[in-house]
Amino acid sequence: MTQLDKHPGGEPVHGEGDGHDSHLPVADEPIANPGLPEHTWRPTDVDEDAAKRAERQVSTLFGLSAVFTVLFVVAYFAIEIGDSWDTFGGLGASTLALGMCLGIALILIGVGIIQWARKLMADHEIVEMRHPSRSSDEDRAATVEALNTGLEESGIARRPLIRRSLLGAVAILPLPAVIMLRDLGPTPGQVANAEEGTGLEHTLWGVRPEVRVVRDVIGTPIRPTDIEVGDLVNGIPDGLLDLEGVELQVAKAKAAVILVKMEPDDIKSSQGEDWIVDGVLCFSKICSHVGCPISLYERTTHHVLCPCHQSTFDLSDSAKVIFGPAGRPLPQLPLKLDDAGYLVAQSDFQQPVGPSYWSREK
Known part of the structure; x- marks a missing residue:
């Protein structure tokens, strides 16, 4: 009962007969096998020129996909967020360009694969009877053989132009995802600026030379004579209060400081x-454990306590850790006086502020 249709090249095509597995007797079939209609060959099966044209079409689709992926990257850097065009639905220029480029890149890969399957991959009809959930060893071996046969019949080994163009399009497709990781936040080494206060390793103290230390909340500059021995004053960089909203909170979370005044004989060690x-x-107000704000000061011992996890720092000894889970001293801000006699920062902190992260050893 088995029928064998022959490829125009003369090779027999298997799997187009009565459709039942060879290891199953006819009596096991629930219904009579209706058979399959006569196979209809596609133009690409009988005309090598048509197959070559189809191959070029599929490769062109994959190549165009790669082009639109590159255009996505170009649009990401070339179009600023906020640029306005007369776009559909009021969408921004960046949103529209990124969405269209990535969407078209994905669609072209999909269309290319569909065309490849419809015109060039083998299209033999195969009927398989339902089998137990655990296949026999013979079925498993047959499955592996069928997979290998499918790989061979897909023509990917014989059509290097499709193979290379597909691999190229898929290889660069993750590039937009890598580029969009940039939107997760500033890089550790990004330099702070007055508008954003960005970066993990820098603060607003490094925006410009000689930034004044001013009182938190009210923003008034500070002279050494304004602080009594034993006092602790919360400070911020001059200009911080000009920021608003998220920018203000982000900048303050890294630039907030505490100033203490003590007798020279009480200072056990300093950086110079x-x-x-x-x-x-002047020290950072941000705990080096998990970033909680510190201000609980014991003036007789010069110890400052973090209220979150009780890390304790000795401000008279370069703010080294004397108790708790913090792993590093509080960064110290180098000070001097400006021409008006107010306290100013000589530079940014020499060590990154806040909790440790993967490159903290720098």
Whole structure:
């Protein structure tokens, strides 16, 4: 009962007979096998020129997909968020360009694969009877053989132009996802600026030379004589209060400081003369454990306590950790006086502020 249709090249095509597995007797079939209609050959099966044209069409689709993926990357950097065009539905220029480029790139790969399957891959009809959930060893071996046969019949080994163009299009397709990772936030080494206060390793103290230390909330500049011995003052960089909303919170979360004044004899160690002005020292207010704000000060011992996890720092000894889970001292801000006698920062912090991360050893 088995029928064998022959390819125009003379090779027999299997699997077009009565359709039942060879290991199943006819009596196991639930209904009579109706058979299959006579196979109809496609133009690409009998005309090699048509097959070559189809191959070029599919490769062109894959190549265009790669072009639109590159255009996505170009649009990401070339079009600023906020640029306005007369776009459909009021969408921004960046949103429209990115969405169209990525969408077209994906569609072209899909269309190319569909055309490849319709015109060039083998289209033999195969009927398989339902089998138990656990296939026999013979069926498993047959499955592996069928997979290998399908790979052979797909023509991917014989059609290098399709193979290479598909691999090229798929290889660069993850590029937009990598580019969009940039939107997750600033890089660790990004330099801060007055508008954003971005970066993990820099703060607004490094925006410009000699940034004044001003009081938190009210923003008034500070002279050493304004602070009594034993006092702790919360400070921020001058210009921080000009920011608003998220920019203000992000910048303040890294630039907030505490100033303390103590007798020179009480200072056990320091980083040098340039770090102390008339007994006033300045440290980051951000705990080096998980970033909680610190302000619980014990003036007799010069210890400052983090209220979150009780990390304790000795401000008289370069803010080293004397108790708790914090792993690093509080970064110290180098101070000096400007021409008006106010405290200013000589530079940004020499160590990154806040909790540790993967490149903290720098």
